[in-house]
Amino acid sequence: MRLSKLFKNAPTTNVTGLCFDSRKVKQGNIYFCLPGMTHDGHEYIGQAIERGAICIVHSRELTPEEMPTGAIYIRVNDVMAAMNQCARIYYSSPSDKLLMYGITGTNGKSSIANIIRNIRNLKEPCGYIGTIAIEYGNVRLQPDLTTPDAIFLQEKLSDMVRCGMKACALEVSSHGLAQHRVDAIDFDVAVFTNLTYDHLDYHGTMESYFNAKSILFKDRVKADGVSILNIDDPKFPELKKLSKARVISYGVNTECDYRAINVEILPNQTNFDLIYEGMAYPVKTNLVATYNVYNLLAAIAALHETGMDLETILPACENLPQIDGRLEQINLGQDFHVIVDFAHTPDGMEQMMQFGRKIAGNHQVIAVFGSAGKRDVAKRKVFGQIADQYCDSIILTEDDPRDEDPKEIADQIKEGIKTKPHIFIQDRYEAIRQAVESANKGDVVLLLGKGDEPYIYRENGRAPYKGDNVIVKECIEKYALDHEDDEK
Numbered sequence: 040m041r042l043s044k045l046f047k048n049a050p051t052t053n054v055t056g057l058c059f060d061s062r063k064v065k066q067g068n069i070y071f072c073l074p075g076m077t078h079d080g081h082e083y084i085g086q087a088i089e090r091g092a093i094c095i096v097h098s099r100e101l102t103p104e105e106m107p108t109g110a111i112y113i114r115v116n117d118v119m120a121a122m123n124q125c126a127r128i129y130y131s132s133p134s135d136k137l138l139m140y141g142i143t144g145t146n147g148k149s150s151i152a153n154i155i156r157n158i159r160n161l162k163e164p165c166g167y168i169g170t171i172a173i174e175y176g177n178v179r180l181q182p183d184l185t186t187p188d189a190i191f192l193q194e195k196l197s198d199m200v201r202c203g204m205k206a207c208a209l210e211v212s213s214h215g216l217a218q219h220r221v222d223a224i225d226f227d228v229a230v231f232t233n234l235t236y237d238h239l240d241y242h243g244t245m246e247s248y249f250n251a252k253s254i255l256f257k258d259r260v261k262a263d264g265v266s267i268l269n270i271d272d273p274k275f276p277e278l279k280k281l282s283k284a285r286v287i288s289y290g291v292n293t294e295c296d297y298r299a300i301n302v303e304i305l306p307n308q309t310n311f312d313l314i315y316e317g318m319a320y321p322v323k324t325n326l327v328a329t330y331n332v333y334n335l336l337a338a339i340a341a342l343h344e345t346g347m348d349l350e351t352i353l354p355a356c357e358n359l360p361q362i363d364g365r366l367e368q369i370n371l372g373q374d375f376h377v378i379v380d381f382a383h384t385p386d387g388m389e390q391m392m393q394f395g396r397k398i399a400g401n402h403q404v405i406a407v408f409g410s411a412g413k414r415d416v417a418k419r420k421v422f423g424q425i426a427d428q429y430c431d432s433i434i435l436t437e438d439d440p441r442d443e444d445p446k447e448i449a450d451q452i453k454e455g456i457k458t459k460p461h462i463f464i465q466d467r468y469e470a471i472r473q474a475v476e477s478a479n480k481g482d483v484v485l486l487l488g489k490g491d492e493p494y495i496y497r498e499n500g501r502a503p504y505k506g507d508n509v510i511v512k513e514c515i516e517k518y519a520l521d522h523e524d525d526e527k
């Protein structure tokens with residue numbers, strides 16, 4: 040593409056791509072100098088030009104030494120805004136050609152995005168971008184971030200269009216919103232799940248965390264789009280007030296547009312009546328736990344408000360694909376329950392442990408978890424308090440320790456455990472094995488925090504890990520199944 044197509048009055052020089060990381064610049068790229076939390080992109084202009092950048096977009100005045108020859112320099116007020124605009128033009132405004140669903144909130148983004156995607160696919164091809172994967176057509180990529188950076192995002196959306204996608208369910212994290220990663224996208228639908236404690240290491244306060252989330256409803260949803268909001272969340276009134284688009288509500292406890300009543304939570308199934316415009320529609324789903332009723336309502340509302348019939352949506356809820364590592368029930372014929380879940384916030388932990396408690400009845404709840412290193416420290420003790428309330432025995436282990444000592448993290452979790460027996464087993468495989476070996480008939484084993492992630496973040500980055508769901512299957516096979524019959 041010509042540079043002049045991206046910037047008024049710029050020369051017609053050919054541009055081969057856009058980049059904001061000097062280490063990744065390729066010959067013919069534009070390099071955008073972004074201010075970051077640890078570095079200032081303006082410091083890497085030299086490296087960007089050495090690697091082949093032909094144009095530098097910057098915001099602060101540069102000294103002659105900072106401006107090696109061989110590149111075109113374009114000064115703008117806001118490099119991020121310029122980068123978003125360029126990415127949009129460079130990739131031919133892909134989001135304008137897709138029905139865009141944006142999902143934000145502390146918990147439930149991946150779950151809702153996947154439900155939307157799976158059911159939308161019954162009508163037309165729908166892509167997905169989020170924590171679990173980037174998926175469309177035959178493409179399946181492992182993402183680095185939940186919400187990718189602005190350039191990568193536009194590139195993937197444009198590829199979705201090329202591959203015939205008509206819609207996209209995109210998880211929009213608070214980091215993504217605060218860092219302007221979705222500024223070049225106008226959403227047709229903006230979904231809010233809930234706001235509970237998380238990410239305060241980055242946002243500082245709950246208020247600033249909420250402000251980041253609210254950008255999706257205030258600025259990024261189209262005026263003629265729709266905001267789908269959880270009426271049972273305390274932030275509902277504020278979000279309703281600031282939403283640019285019309286508001287549709289969903290919930291369980293309060294009268295609203297899409298409400299679930301008569302909710303029946305069973306170990307392997309959930310039933311409820313959907314109340315919509317005064318009519319009751321029976322819903323049966325293989326998703327379990329109360330929070331999934333909310334996730335399902337949000338998805339049903341989003342799909343119905345964008346032209347799908349309830350007659351198509353509701354039967355599809357009955358047998359939704361299991362999302363790996365999200366409330367994944369492992370059943371190899373053992374006589375106790377095993378659940379692998381990605382819960383890693385206090386709310387997520389509480390939801391899971393409550394569910395475990397409910398299905399265990401008088402049997403034991405055995406929980407295996409840790410807390411991530413170099414992330415929010417304050418939640419560690421809270422995890423301990425929640426486990427103390429709902430579980431009967433607790434095995435603390437590592438969970439992405441990064442360069443922290445897992446034992447020290449476990450000691451901080453222990454500060455919240457006052458009454459229940461607990462041990463620390465650093466090796467996560469061993470911790471899972473111990474849980475499986477100690478489980479008796481009817482007990483519930485909860486493996487929380489990692490879900491299906493096939494890696495653990497250690498001191499030097501991602502190290503390969505089998506995944507809790509894989510390991511627990513091995514352990515059940517070895518230690519919990521009676522194979523005598525097999526030998527006969």
Ligand SMILES: CC(=O)N[C@H]1[C@@H](OP(=O)(O)OP(=O)(O)OC[C@H]2O[C@@H](n3ccc(=O)[nH]c3=O)[C@H](O)[C@@H]2O)O[C@H](CO)[C@@H](O)[C@@H]1O[C@H](C)C(=O)N[C@@H](C)C(=O)N[C@H](CCC(=O)O)C(=O)O
Nearest residue numbers: 059060061073074075076077078080083184185186212214
């Ligand atoms: C805390 C955080 O979000 N950091 C993000 C931020 O990094 P930063 O501000 O520290 O960037 P920086 O290192 O100071 O660099 C500033 C600029 O200089 C450039 N640079 C830097 C060094 C160099 O040699 N050359 C160069 O050009 C960088 O490319 C960048 O443009 O901007 C970077 C570029 O976009 C992101 O990659 C990085 O995400 C990091 C890797 C990250 O882990 N983010 C996580 C916390 C995150 O975003 N998570 C959310 C979801 C969380 C959840 O819900 O669980 C997500 O959406 O994934």
Ligand SMILES: Nc1ncnc2c1ncn2[C@@H]1O[C@H](COP(=O)(O)OP(=O)(O)OP(=O)(O)O)[C@@H](O)[C@H]1O
Nearest residue numbers: 145146147148149150170330365380381382387390
């Ligand atoms: N609506 C909800 N309310 C509370 N907790 C939930 C809800 N939905 C999911 N959870 C819990 O949060 C965990 C993560 O769910 P999910 O991956 O859907 O959330 P997320 O917002 O995408 O989080 P992340 O971006 O970190 O993956 C689940 O495994 C479950 O424990």
